[in-house]
Amino acid sequence: MRTYKDEIAELLAPHTGLSTQEIVQAITLPQHIGHGDFAFPCFPLAKKLRKAPPAIAAELAGLIATNASIVKVEPLNGYLNFFIDPADFARRTLGAIAEQGAAYGSTTRGQGKTVVLDYSSPNMGKELAFHHLRGTMIGNSLGKLYARAGYKVVRINHLGDWGTSYGKLIVMFLREGLRESDLAAMTIERLNALYTTFANAAKDDPSLEDQAREAFQRLESGDARYRGLWQAFKDITLRELQRIYAFLDVEFDSYIGEAYFLDHMPKTMDLLAGKDLVKASQGAEIVDLAQHNLPPVMLRKTDGATLYITRDIAAAIYRKETYGFDKCLYVVDNGQSLHFQQLNKVLELAGFAWHKQVEHVPFGLVLIKSEDGGWEKGKTRSGQSSLLKDVIEGAREKILGIIREKNPEAAGKEGLAMQIGVGALVFSELKNRRLNDIRFEWDKALSFEGDSGPYVQNAHVRLCSILRKSAEKAGRPGPDRPAQAGTAGIEFAKLPEPQAQALIRALSLFPDKVGTALEANDPCPMAQYALEIAEGAHSFIHNCRVLGSAEEKERLFLIDCARIALGQTLDLIGVPPIEEM
RNA sequence: GCACCCGUAGCUCAGUGGAUAGAGCAGCGGUUUUCUAAACCGUUGGUCCCAGGUUCGAAUCCUGGCGGGUGCACCA
Numbered sequence: 001m002r003t004y005k006d007e008i009a010e011l012l013a014p015h016t017g018l019s020t021q022e023i024v025q026a027i028t029l030p031q032h033i034g035h036g037d038f039a040f041p042c043f044p045l046a047k048k049l050r051k052a053p054p055a056i057a058a059e060l061a062g063l064i065a066t067n068a069s070i071v072k073v074e075p076l077n078g079y080l081n082f083f084i085d086p087a088d089f090a091r092r093t094l095g096a097i098a099e100q101g102a103a104y105g106s107t108t109r110g111q112g113k114t115v116v117l118d119y120s121s122p123n124m125g126k127e128l129a130f131h132h133l134r135g136t137m138i139g140n141s142l143g144k145l146y147a148r149a150g151y152k153v154v155r156i157n158h159l160g161d162w163g164t165s166y167g168k169l170i171v172m173f174l175r176e177g178l179r180e181s182d183l184a185a186m187t188i189e190r191l192n193a194l195y196t197t198f199a200n201a202a203k204d205d206p207s208l209e210d211q212a213r214e215a216f217q218r219l220e221s222g223d224a225r226y227r228g229l230w231q232a233f234k235d236i237t238l239r240e241l242q243r244i245y246a247f248l249d250v251e252f253d254s255y256i257g258e259a260y261f262l263d264h265m266p267k268t269m270d271l272l273a274g275k276d277l278v279k280a281s282q283g284a285e286i287v288d289l290a291q292h293n294l295p296p297v298m299l300r301k302t303d304g305a306t307l308y309i310t311r312d313i314a315a316a317i318y319r320k321e322t323y324g325f326d327k328c329l330y331v332v333d334n335g336q337s338l339h340f341q342q343l344n345k346v347l348e349l350a351g352f353a354w355h356k357q358v359e360h361v362p363f364g365l366v367l368i369k370s371e372d373g374g375w376e377k378g379k380t381r382s383g384q385s386s387l388l389k390d391v392i393e394g395a396r397e398k399i400l401g402i403i404r405e406k407n408p409e410a411a412g413k414e415g416l417a418m419q420i421g422v423g424a425l426v427f428s429e430l431k432n433r434r435l436n437d438i439r440f441e442w443d444k445a446l447s448f449e450g451d452s453g454p455y456v457q458n459a460h461v462r463l464c465s466i467l468r469k470s471a472e473k474a475g476r477p478g479p480d481r482p483a484q485a486g487t488a489g490i491e492f493a494k495l496p497e498p499q500a501q502a503l504i505r506a507l508s509l510f511p512d513k514v515g516t517a518l519e520a521n522d523p524c525p526m527a528q529y530a531l532e533i534a535e536g537a538h539s540f541i542h543n544c545r546v547l548g549s550a551e552e553k554e555r556l557f558l559i560d561c562a563r564i565a566l567g568q569t570l571d572l573i574g575v576p577p578i579e580e581m
Numbered sequence: 582g583c584a585c586c587c588g589u590a591g592c593u594c595a596g597u598g599g600a601u602a603g604a605g606c607a608g609c610g611g612u613u614u615u616c617u618a619a620a621c622c623g624u625u626g627g628u629c630c631c632a633g634g635u636u637c638g639a640a641u642c643c644u645g646g647c648g649g650g651u652g653c654a655c656c657a
Contacts (some may be wrong), residue, residue, distance in 0.1 A: 028599070028600095030600080031599090031600060031601085031602095032600080032601080035600080039599090039600085041599055041600090041638095043599075043637050043638065044637080046637060047637070052637095053637075076600080077600050078599090078600080078637090078638095079599085079600065123657065160657050162657085163656065163657060164656070164657095165656075165657075258657080281654085282654080282655090283655090284654070284655060286654075293583080293584085294583095294584080294653095295583085295584090295653055295654080296654065297654085298654045298655060300655090301654085301655040302655060303655080305655085307654085307655075307656085307657085308656075308657050309657095311657095333651090334585065334586055334650095334651070334652090335585090335651055335652055336585095336652080336657095337584075337585045337586080337651090337652075338584060338585070338652055338653060339652090339653095339657095341584080341585085362585080362586075364586070364587080364650085364651095365586090365650070365651065367650075367651095375650080376650090376651095377650090377651065377652095402619075406617085406618095406619070407617075407619095420619090431594085431595085432593085432594060432595080433594090433595085435585095435586055435587070436586090436587070436594080437586080437587070437649095437650060437651085444593085447606090448619080449605080449606065449619090450593095450604085450605035450606055451594090451595090451604065451605045451606090452605085452619090454619050455605095455619070455620090457619085458617075458619050458620075459620090461617065461619090462616080462617055462620080465616065465617055466616045466617095467616095468616090469616050470616080473616095520597095524595085525595095528595060528596090528604095531595090531604080531605095535604090538620055538621070539620090539621065539622095541616075541617095541620080541621090542612095542618095542620065542621045542622090543621075543622095545615070545616070546616060547615090547616050548615085548616085559616095580617085581617080581619075
């Protein structure tokens, strides 16, 4: 589709000696309303033309012929500012939204390409902690953003389901006198508790650690009974995970965990040995990366067992073979950046040119208060963290109280409270750049004032409410959806108010924002954009009465387009676009 | 010692090569007989950590410091 930038570039190209592509790249948005709709900075031309930028801008302004869309060209401070006819801008922006509907902002940049996303990936037998929310929701949002750009998306939950920990679980399970017949009544809470019990018991009886290692060895060697217990523990974990993911509306295409790659270990080790990468060191087998200024990678322990990174190497190869990905992104906290540097280097040294497609998408740590009052990385292992389900429940409780107070008539308060609570938590995770560290405090996590999930949801609710009232007033069933009927009969010149214009401008940015978020592999720009639309919508609704006004038809059309764009934005970041609150 | 990340208003943060650096919270002052006030409008508040460099132009890129967080072989 031809954009205003394209049109401006065509007007400028003959006079600047630049290609239309270069000009489109250079065009920016003026910082101040009133300066125009688009700006072309003349500074880079100064050297070539040997003239001062303001003089170039003034000269170009005289050479550009305006037309029905581009109605004014004005030089200012070395910029050439372009003014678009407001009615034309509205027709084009709202027309695109009405036409594309839920697909607004879709592109074909990823057509025929596949992206594999690895995110959430908790450990089996443990409950999800609050800090798991961040990676889970960043990955969820990136999946939706890539899908909108035309990519085929494969969402993988790389469950941590292998390692000595599961030896501990089995040891404790049997030590507590539990048997297979007790598995049906087993819950994630009880599994989680077994870890804690183990840690405490091991302090008094160090031999337990050996027992755990031995149990894990039996597990690895395929002991039928132990494998049965392991599988049961995994099933219990998956049931609980899916219960929480359902609250968050998060889904995965694959729950293949680490254990799956056990069978791949011999051939992976052979492959690396074949490349002459494997070296014996202190009884273990390693890849020496000293030449690359990285610490060595341990592939196999003294006892012969493989490690996390060995299985990750196998998993990367498996993913390339299975999905033929063009990108493979690991949404994992920044604490593991060294691990991913090592993984990437080993893949490179093993001769896989596609190692460049493998990328760590790190996010900042969620820090919790330590006993001495400082801040430290939250650890599920030591049990020092708040459970995600408890935080969600806390948010839901709090919101429920607010709904009872503000909207006692609302139907389905319980469900709404959940959607608002989840929206608030998710929004606060995504509204900041992903690499920032976050300090978890109950009060702050449950504080939803200002630029928050409820603020953006409330804007969506108000838009929906007007469309609902419009239908009621006319005696039509259901909420009105005027955008579905197309632009016929809409007089776009009837939206001249600054609030309407500001909202339309905000709506026009949607496709660019999706691109920005994708380039950064960060949902943050999309969350910030939700605030922009919400602010525009709140302001328009506050200042321009819709129902009963002389411009009712046009204003309803704008309201519906704003509803579509905001609803899509919320969906892309994983905040429920609710219609009532 | 090495590596990754962060440093912008009193606090929490946007802005990541363009014009006079923006929000929310906190503070101060307003707005509702009318479509959800979980809203809107005004106002106070800045050495963009420091020093060099690149550039027509730097909060943004590079180098070096300072401060903070995290990680660095038998866990995942």
